[in-house]
Amino acid sequence: MLKFRNYVRVESEAAFKEAIASIEGPVVLLAGGSDVLVQAREDDRFRDHTALDIFGVxxxxxxxxxxxxxxxxxxxxxxxxxxxxxxxxxxxxxxxxxxxxxxxxxxxxxxxxxxxxxxxxxxxxxxxxxxxxxxxxxxxxxxxxxxxxxxxxxxxxxxxxxxxxxxxxxxxxKLPESVRYNYTKVGRRKALSISRMTIATLIETDREGVVTKFDMTLGATFPKPMTFPDISAMLVGKKPSSDDIRAVARALSDKIPEIAGIRASTRYKQPVCRRLAERILHELIGDE
Ligand SMILES: Cc1cc2nc3c(=O)[nH]c(=O)nc-3n(C[C@H](O)[C@H](O)[C@H](O)COP(=O)(O)OP(=O)(O)OC[C@H]3O[C@@H](n4cnc5c(N)ncnc54)[C@H](O)[C@@H]3O)c2cc1C
Structure with a gap:
């Protein structure tokens, strides 16, 4: 049983503004509903809320x-x-x-x-x-x-x-075409898996192979999304050697216990992060 106080659907921004101004009490927005409807089934948290469905805007x-x-x-x-x-x-x-x-x-x-x-x-x-x-x-x-x-x-x-x-x-x-990228998801199973870790990487090099832009971060690992200017600075301005790449992979994996603390998953995530980060960087830089 879904537990909302009320349900309102809007199909334009103007109707949304009107609804927001007139609804009394707490509102929960409903877009695709794939998180909200699961949560509404779990417990009573939305019992006093009006579900405001915005999927039609x-x-x-x-x-x-x-x-x-x-x-x-x-x-x-x-x-x-x-x-x-x-x-x-x-x-x-x-x-x-x-x-x-x-x-x-x-x-x-x-x-x-x-x-x-x-x-x-x-x-x-x-x-x-x-x-x-x-x-x-x-x-x-x-x-x-x-x-x-x-x-x-x-x-x-x-x-x-x-x-x-x-x-x-x-x-x-907009990213220029010269920026190469890699997105890697590590899950329990291939299909329908909730991520254990994601790695997102952007890198750009000039004609000489010197890095002009570099960003690498992890998802499903920290309490909230993070970027690491200190890690970007490890490669920008350099023509990365294997040692540089190894150092970046280590620095990224060291962020896991630093930020998220030591948990049961740390023993698994740190080496996986290190190995994948090294492989991704070698592939993107094209030195293999
Ligand atoms: C079987 C299943 C598998 C899933 N697999 C994955 C997966 O592999 N990876 C993954 O990342 N997620 C996964 N999810 C979670 C979910 O599908 C995603 O988080 C999805 O993007 C949520 O979007 P939604 O439109 O359904 O959000 P909703 O459920 O409609 O809303 C989610 C939350 O965001 C708020 N909200 C929605 N839209 C807005 C807005 N425009 N402005 C402000 N607040 C808003 C809502 O009020 C609510 O709090 C899975 C869910 C299910 C049920």
Whole structure:
């Protein structure tokens, strides 16, 4: 049995604003519902909430480009993102991450905004969005604001969004074709697996093989999405040797106990991270 106080569906931004202004009591937004409906079945947490269904707001599904950015509507589904020619051209690491979410059925009806706002540390798009330097456009009661992705997270399953805030779009600076990428998901099983760890990497080198841009981070590992300027600085300006690559892989795996503390999974995650990071970097740099 689903336990909401009430259910309201809107199909335009104007109707959303009207609904938000008139609903009394707490609101829970419903996009694809693949997290909310599971949670609503588990316990009574939404008993006093109005479920405000935004999946029908056409404008928030769209994926468009501006001169500098890719703008992905927050209720674009993972399937739309994985298939989008614009995303595959300007942020292919996100297309791959979206393709790794759940099953085809889940991807067809679950959204990037829901993946972000649910704030699960295991959410598959967050590591890619972090290295892409994504920003979020949020519509709140006082109007629109734009914030860096990392700024909304407070911890596992916790954000600073109010129940009246809606993520309208995700804005990503377009990557030039010269940037190579790798997205790796380590799960228990190939299909339908909840991530144990994801690794997102972007790297660009010049004609001489000197690194001009480098970002590498882990998902499903830290309490919230993180990027590591200290690790980027280890390769930028260098023509990386095997020793440099080994040092980066070690530094990245050392972040696991540093940030997440020592847990049962640390013994497994650290060596896996080290080995995969080394392999990914050798492949991307093309020195094998
Ligand atoms: C069988 C199954 C397999 C799954 N596999 C994976 C997987 O492999 N990888 C993975 O990352 N996830 C997985 N998930 C989790 C889930 O599908 C994703 O997190 C999905 O992206 C959530 O999107 P949604 O539209 O369904 O969100 P919803 O359930 O509608 O919403 C999730 C949360 O976000 C809020 N919200 C939704 N949209 C917005 C918005 N625009 N602005 C502000 N808040 C908003 C909601 O209020 C709610 O708190 C799986 C779920 C199931 C049931």
């Amino acid at each position: 056409e404008a928030w599904h769209q994926i468009v480009e501006t001169e500098k950015d890719l703008v992905i509507g927050a209720i674009a589904t993972h399937a739309m993102i994985a298939d989008s020619p614009l995303v595959n051209r300007y942020a292919p690491i996100l297309a791959e991450a979206s393709l790794s979410v759940g099953s085809p059925q889940i991807r067809n009806h679950s959204t990037i905004g829901g993946n972000i706002a649910n704030a699960s540390p295991a959410a598959d798009t967050l590591a890619s969005l972090s290295v892409l330097e994504a920003e979020l456009v949020i519509l709140g009661e006082k109007g629109e604001r734009k914030v860096a992705l990392a700024d909304i997270f407070e911890g596992p399953y916790r954000t600073n969004l109010s129940d009246r805030d809606v993520i309208v779009s995700v804005v990503i600076p």
